[in-house]
Amino acid sequence: MTTRDILDDFFPRDASGRPILTTESGRLGVVVGGSLSKGLVVKLDSGQSVEELAVGRYVVVHGESRRFFCMINDVSLNSANPAIQNDPPDISDPFMREIYYGTAAYGTIHVAPMLMISEDGKPKPVKTIPGHFMSVYNATAEDVNDVFGAEDATHFNVGAPLELEHTQINLDLKRLVERSIGVFGKSGTGKSFLTRVLLAGVIAKGQAVTLIFDMHNDYGWEITDERGPKVKGLYQLFPSKVTIITLDAESSRRRNARYDFEVKLGYHEIEPEDIAMLKGTMNLTDTMIDAAYTLRKRWGEKWVKRLIDGRSDDIDEIVENSNIQGGTLTALQRRLERFERWEFLVPETVTDSVKTIIDLLVDKRQNVVLEFGRYGNSLEAYILVANYLTRRIHEAYVEKVEKALGDAAMEPPQLLITIEEAHKFLDPLIARQTIFGIIARELRKYNVTLLIVDQRPSGIDEEVMSQIGTRVTALLDNERDINAVLNGISGAPGLREVLARLDTKQQAIIMGHAVPMPVVVKTRGYNEEFYKAVMQGDPLDGKPAQSVLGTGGRSRRVN
């Protein structure tokens, strides 16, 4: 052996011929302490810069007989001798810097074990921790693939883990839709884009049909991105699978957005339960709601219109023959008069909108986007319509599921109902009574689940939150919101730091039922590449339905 060979053994070189000073390629450090509940402490090797390690990134601890998949949730600086803080060395000389870093002064990372991969390669829940001084490495693409699997008929690529941009995080859509989903994040963090990506996945893979209460016209037709360019709506991606219906045809025409039909709801279809949902937003008292029930009982299904019209003999008759005070009645009447400003509410309807929507969802397996147009700015209208339709659709689903008597072939398809501003529906004061609270709690029993989009998860009933299967969370900085999202998640203390430090765009933590472990993803770009990937397999392949079907007006599509 020559001197040169000996030297090469001692100082391996990198591709550019420079000596490699780290111990093993890709190794970050060794486990020096920790516990299952509080996570592991890893001392970084010399040459590992703490600046390169971000919270949320994956690392793998190679134990004696298994690999532990972990997430970095804290990074800290330490020193072998605390006295160094009183007299710090001069590190302006690179030589001195290289010696001191990693020895007298070193970095540590705190990692939370998320999963362990045993010798058979299968991921399992973590029930133990690796021993002392086990090596810690950056997670490789193979490690990620071992955990999240490949994209297939039920798995959908939603993005890449941090620092591993050539790998994919594939959500198990079957598991995603079988329990309710929450998409949370403060305003401007891309919740709508995130939701659109998830919905596109569900529609593309046909794992459920969706009913989207599209408050701000974000999902159906093309939308202007905050950064400028227009992006495609779900209809443009899946023309054969998506139907757009609207409450405000005028708005659709102004936006040059296509729609399939306009929804009109009759006053006679409104029940006191629908009014009760508006208690907070319309400032209704319990007495007014009781009055609504009495009016419904006495006047029948036309009670709303009759109250709004407010003929004096009608009012007098109620005041005289019931325990409703005149003042209460007048106050309720004044509030319900707002309904007259909503053109989608009409005295009589020709078609049954609920039946049409159920036919679309169940028989034609269509995904329905209900655009609110200008009524999206009216929270009362949004809550009324969403509650009204959902309650009836849920009733129909319950009936169909019960009729199927457990025969899966007869059961209606899994339905995912998307609502925004969810805390208005799932407020702790009303969640127990509302249909959304019921759906969230009863899980997959009747094949209906929710996709709730919200910026204030702390405003959602705790019991409902606990029933949300998968939580997709963009940046949150309010302590109460963070607590609400992490409530019931194992390893929550570590995830708290990660959650509070997400980028404001295109980053989210996904945790819960659809992923084997909590994962921070850089979400897929919603762009041409994405369109191409999800549109493969659509029979219309992105062409307008009219041009393929060859008939129908601008506002009517042949189904």
Added chain:
Amino acid sequence: MSVHNLEIIGRVLRASTRGFCCGTNSANINQRHDFGAFVKVPITNDDHQWVIGLIYAVEIKDDLMISELVMAESVDPNVLRDQRANRMIPVEVSVLNIGYYDGDRFFHSLPPRPPMSLSEVSLCTSEEIATFTQRSEYLRLILQASEVPSDDLVAMALRFASLCYPGQEDRRAFMIHNGRQLARLLSNDLKRLSHILTLIRP
């Protein structure tokens, strides 16, 4: 492991397992006797085992003649030259044991036995130094030796060892590797660490 005549620096005068002294005469003193040089000597009654050490002191002895010459008011240059070139002035070279070779590999610990008197002490070859310094445990033996100027010795030894590496980058890498080892060993004495690092800084 063998001895080449050119690299012999002296013969063992006295020895222990911690170190030894070897003697030579002043006419032979040259760069081979530099402070911090790596030397080797066979262990007593064993041709296969060699002690590896570092020169930590070179002492030129005096005698009456030199004492008189030093005290003289003026010394003839010819006398001075004669004194230096032709007189046999004993020189003692002190060596700290930092490891041994057992015929198969190097150990960074004190040898099992000292070398025998009059054994030939020679310089280690650059291959031997490179192989010996692949690991850094010997640094601990130097730092813990109370009888030697350990800070300067460890710095000088590292500078010597680094010369075995041909390129600037390799020498720097060697120094950084050993500097880190020193930082670990001296984490409780930061001022001493800082001093040694200043001495080995390229």
